[in-house]
Amino acid sequence: xxxxxxxxxxxxxxxxxxxxxxxxxxxxxxxxxxxESTRLSAVDLKxxxxxxxxxxxGEVGAALTFDLLxxxxxxxxxxxRVNSRGLxxxxxxxxxxxxxxxxxxxxxxxxxxxxxxxxxxxSRELQLD
Amino acid sequence: xxxFMDLNLSFTAxxxxxxxxxxxxxxxxxxxxxxxxxxxxxxxKKQDIPSPTPINELxxxxxxxxxxxxxxxxxxxxxxxxxxxxxxxxxxxxxxxFDLLAVQPTTDKLFHxxxxxxxxxxxxxxxxxxxxxFFKRAPVNGAVDRGVVxxxxxxxxxxxxxxxxxxxxxxxxxxxxxxxxxxILSSAAEKPLELRxxxxxxxxxxxxxxxxxxxxxxxxxxxxxVVLHAETRRTASGIISTMRSCSESSCQQExxxxxxxxxxxxxxxxxxxLPDD
Numbered sequence: 001x002x003x004x005x006x007x008x009x010x011x012x013x014x015x016x017x018x019x020x021x022x023x024x025x026x027x028x029x030x031x032x033x034x035x036e037s038t039r040l041s042a043v044d045l046k047x048x049x050x051x052x053x054x055x056x057x058g059e060v061g062a063a064l065t066f067d068l069l070x071x072x073x074x075x076x077x078x079x080x081r082v083n084s085r086g087l088x089x090x091x092x093x094x095x096x097x098x099x100x101x102x103x104x105x106x107x108x109x110x111x112x113x114x115x116x117x118x119x120x121x122x123s124r125e126l127q128l129d
Numbered sequence: 130x131x132x133f134m135d136l137n138l139s140f141t142a143x144x145x146x147x148x149x150x151x152x153x154x155x156x157x158x159x160x161x162x163x164x165x166x167x168x169x170x171x172x173x174k175k176q177d178i179p180s181p182t183p184i185n186e187l188x189x190x191x192x193x194x195x196x197x198x199x200x201x202x203x204x205x206x207x208x209x210x211x212x213x214x215x216x217x218x219x220x221x222x223x224x225x226x227f228d229l230l231a232v233q234p235t236t237d238k239l240f241h242x243x244x245x246x247x248x249x250x251x252x253x254x255x256x257x258x259x260x261x262x263f264f265k266r267a268p269v270n271g272a273v274d275r276g277v278v279x280x281x282x283x284x285x286x287x288x289x290x291x292x293x294x295x296x297x298x299x300x301x302x303x304x305x306x307x308x309x310x311x312x313i314l315s316s317a318a319e320k321p322l323e324l325r326x327x328x329x330x331x332x333x334x335x336x337x338x339x340x341x342x343x344x345x346x347x348x349x350x351x352x353x354x355v356v357l358h359a360e361t362r363r364t365a366s367g368i369i370s371t372m373r374s375c376s377e378s379s380c381q382q383e384x385x386x387x388x389x390x391x392x393x394x395x396x397x398x399x400x401x402x403l404p405d406d
Contacts (some may be wrong), residue, residue: 088336
């Protein structure tokens with residue numbers, strides 16, 4: 001094959017197939033508290049989630065790495081990134097968290113996706129006019 | 130795919146609280162919920178079976194289910210906590226006011242009877258104590274064949290960490306026996322913050338030893354089959370149903386005024402009479 005042949009060929013495309021192999025999952029969660037005036041910093045939130053992991057899965061579960069990518073203190077909405085392997089663990093510990101500092105609370109998992117881009121919009125909140 | 134259902138919301142006399150629980154359920158995406166009345170007979174004195182408050186008295190305006198633009202469907206359900214076989218009376222007229230009928234057996238014998246013979250829709254698994262008996266294959270398979278389902282409720286697991294241990298242990302031991310078939314997961318929530326979304330519950334089902342598919346069925350299609358099973362329970366083999374007509378016609382004159390608690394549509398009994406005619 002001569003170099004001239006290579007030039008004539010159209011641009012190469014690379015085909016990428018992901019067989020459920022995306023390394024991370026992203027979650028958009030919202031914390032609902034009984035007393036809505038409670039303020040929570042990002043550090044508090046992460047500590048709270050870790051305590052939930054620890055109470056359900058013990059020390060090994062608390063070692064699960066997850067990241068708090070973004071957190072909005074006003075709406076208590078957070079974006080979490082977690083290893084796909086740890087998704088079930090993290091999600092179930094969020095589900096079973098029921099009290100924060102002796103007041104009832106609940107995590108509402110709004111969206112879960114292997115792609116961060118998918119969390120930019122929510123089809124369930126679309127306003128079709 | 131079938132819609133999501135939560136067939137256990139605890140009844141509270143506080144109307145406002147109940148309304149907010151139903152509203153939260155609708156917001157989370159449940160299309161059907163059932164309000165649960167628990168009846169626990171004690172040996173000492175005779176108690177009355179609670180009668181359901183009509184839905185339109187409880188909730189003025191049914192909230193719209195998220196993403197479906199349709200109001201939520203609310204059913205009534207009775208749960209009988211049994212410690213003696215006399216606590217469940219087959220063909221009791223009081224049971225007919227309820228859409229769903231559930232029993233919670235507390236002994237091995239009653240569990241066997243509930244699985245094999247009782248005409249109920251749901252068998253509740255205790256989640257607040259160590260399992261008082263062992264699930265045997267035979268009654269569980271019998272229940273699966275008859276279309277009766279087992280219910281595990283999760284709100285106790287949210288309230289308390291000891292209950293969480295019992296919930297998980299009892300659920301896993303049930304799943305070992307029934308292999309994930311005919312199981313529903315429901316909340317038994319008293320407050321809105323004890324409710325969780327359908328996908329959260331699906332994920333929780335994985336923790337209880339269900340497979341991915343079974344976990345999703347536990348909040349959707351199995352619940353649907355329970356509701357359908359409950360409807361056939363009121364009819365003769367699901368073919369003929371009887372209902373009282375509203376108009377006071379002459380043919381109803383011989384019927385006593387309190388027809389509801391004596392000779393209300395006895396559909397199942399009619400089935401046995403058929404060969405005699």
